[in-house]
Every structure is written in structure tokens, then in C-alpha cells.
Amino acid sequence: MKKQQPIEMEGVVTKSLPNAMFYVSLDNGCQVLAHISGKIRRNRIEIYAGDRVRVEITPYDLRRGRIIHRLRRSLNSPSNAAGAS
Numbered sequence: 001m002k003k004q005q006p007i008e009m010e011g012v013v014t015k016s017l018p019n020a021m022f023y024v025s026l027d028n029g030c031q032v033l034a035h036i037s038g039k040i041r042r043n044r045i046e047i048y049a050g051d052r053v054r055v056e057i058t059p060y061d062l063r064r065g066r067i068i069h070r071l072r073r074s075l076n077s078p079s080n081a082a083g084a085s
Contacts, residue, residue, distance in 0.1 A: 006056040010071070013051045022047065022067065024055055032057060034065040045070055 011026035020036045034055050036047065047053065047070055054069040 004059045006058055007062075008054060008056055008068075010052060010054050013047060013049050013053055016047075016049055022053075024053060024065065024067070026055065030062070032063055032065045034067050036067045040067060040070070 009026050009028070011024040011032075013022050014025050014031070015023040017023070017033075020041065022034050022036075023031060024034045025031050032055060034053075036045075037056075040047070047067065051073075052071040053067045054071065055065040056068045057065040
């Protein structure tokens with residue numbers, strides 16, 4: 001039997017939970033519970049509420065996922081503009 005490929009989607013972290021777990025609102029409106037991947041853990045990349053991330057979702061359970069990439073913040077975002085003053 002062939003293994004099914006994971007689904008990759010982008011979304012925004014809405015809430016941070018203990019043990020490196022996060023609630024992520026996807027671009028299609030769904031909300032998933034996601035943990036961080038080992039590569040992000042190993043490189044000590046910090047993820048906060050409001051960050052845009054890429055999530056890998058298993059086709060077997062569409063409510064859980066794994067954060068595989070934190071997208072770069074844009075220079076025009078309101079959070080960066082307030083800190084520059």
C-alpha cells in the first residue's frame with residue numbers, strides 16, 4: 001500500500017500552547033493544532049502568535065499538523081512599524 005503525501009498549507013499562529021504546540025488558522029478558514037518540526041526545534045527558531053507559518057497536515061487527521069517553516073515578516077507589517085519609532 002502506498003503512503004499518502006502530506007498536505008502543505010499556510011496560515012497564521014493564533015495561540016501558543018505548552019510543549020511547543022500552537023493553534024494555527026489556515027488560509028481556507030480551518031483551524032488546526034500543530035507542533036513544531038525537529039528542524040525548527042534544532043535551529044531554535046522562535047514562533048509567536050501572529051507569525052505566518054507553513055503547516056504540513058496528514059491526510060489521515062485534518063485537525064492536526066506540523067509546522068515546517070516560519071515565513072519571513074514583511075517590512076511593512078504593523079508590528080515592525082511600531083517598534084521602529
